[in-house]
Amino acid sequence: MTDKENDDKWKKFAQEQADLPPEEEVSIEVAGEEDDMESVDVGMSEEDSVEVNVSDDSLAAVQELQDKIKSLELKMVGYKDQAVRAAAEMDNARRRAERDVSNAHRFGNEKLMKELLPVIDSLVRGQEGMDEKNEQVKSMLDGMVMTLELFESILSKFGLNVISPEKGEAFNPELHEAMSMQPDSDADKNKVLQVLQKGYELNGRVLRAAMVIVSA
Helix, strand or coil, X not given: CCHHHHHHHHHHHHHHHHHCCCCCCCEEEEECCCCCEEEEECCCCHHHHHHHHHHHHHHHHHHHHHHHHHHHHHHHHHHHHHHHHHHHHHHHHHHHHHHHHHHHHHHCCXXXXXXXXXXXXXXXXXXXXXXXXXXXXXXXXXHHHHHHHHHHHHHHCCCEEEECCCCCCECXXXXXXXXXXXXXXXXCXXXXXXXXXXXXXXXXXXXXXXXXXXXX
16 A cells, blocks of 8 residues: 555544544543553533532522521511500500590699688688577578588589588598597497588599598
C-alpha cells in the first residue's frame, strides 16, 4: 500500500469518528505511581447532581417558612391578648364614666342639701319651743309646720328623704346614731325609744344619721 493510500484511509477513519455523537460521562482522574491519569466512570450524570442540590435548598426554604409561621403565630397571640386587654380597659372606662355621670345626677346637689339641713333643724326647734295651747302663737306654729312640710316636700323631689324611725323600731347603725342607751321594760333590746334629731339621706346616701335613744 502506497503512502497516499494509507493517508486516505486514516482521513476516512478520522472523518467517521468525527461524525459519531459525543458520549456524556463523569470521569474521576486517579494519579498512578508514575503520575499517569486514568478515567473512571462513576455512573452519575450532571443532571442527578443538580436534583440533589435543589432538594437540599427546598428543605432549607421550608424550614425557614415554618419558623416564620411560628413567629407570626406567636405575634398574633400577643396581638389578640393586647386587643382583649384594650377592650376590657375601654369597657371599664365606659362603666366608670357612666357611673360618674349617674352619681353626678344623683348626688350633684349633695353639698347644697347639707347646707339646708341647719335651716330645717331651726324650723323644727322653733316648733318645739312654742306653746301649742297659747292661742296667740298657734297661728304662727301652724305656719311653721306648713313651711317645714312644704320645704321637705320640695327637697324630696330632688332625692332628699327624712330618716325618722318610729318608737319601737329596730336600731339600724347604718341609718341611726345611738346617743345613749336606757333600760325599758316595755321594749326589747336595741329598739328605738326616742328620736332626738331627724336624719336625712340623698338618693340612698346618708347625709346625716338620725340621733336616737336606744333601749338597753
